[in-house]
Amino acid sequence: MASITGNTLINAEKVNGTNVYNLQGEKLGTVEDIVIDKVSGQAIYAVMSFGGFLGIGDKHHPLPWKTLKYDTAKEGYVVDLDKDMLKDAPTYDDNESFAWTPDYGRRVDKYYDVPTYWT
């Protein structure tokens, strides 16, 4: 498979597993998928897995892309979020028949206080 040197390009497939840290440098979890806008090619959400670190089990945490900053030294993303905020955040289970809807998207965007993607 292709590898990438220079700049910060990455195959979307390989973003899975990228570490996510808080401002204190503690590892919170990993990115498990990116949700993009097919038209613009812009990442809108990162779906995080916190792997039980917060006692949340297999929940999927969608975070607005704007809440993530890539740290080239750490080779991972940093989020300015405390654990309590993540515990109460919108999630979905593996077993749910989950679908992104404008209502759900707006709820995520509002929870993290970012301008909404949804019109």
Added chain:
Amino acid sequence: MASITGNTLINAEKVNGTNVYNLQGEKLGTVEDIVIDKVSGQAIYAVMSFGGFLGIGDKHHPLPWKTLKYDTAKEGYVVDLDKDMLKDAPTYDDNESFAWTPDYGRRVDKYYDVPTYWT
């Protein structure tokens, strides 16, 4: 797994297999991966597979994202490229130990006549 309704969101993992058409509506091939900038979250290249349609076998064709337009009616991407142009385009093999470099990226961008991503 999650599905998405409304707008044009898609899990990056699921972009693989999206059809690519020319302006005449002929199917040229499929997207096999998206290459994104980890910092901005912007798709920079789509890696296409033409599945032997052009007699090119298993070559991977990176196209600048800007050359693709998403067609919601077709549920696929449309490119304004003729087959001769694709035949001579930069590609890489499965068997090569391929790596993205600024030089290679600039060559792709120049071939398709788009402003280069590479500084």
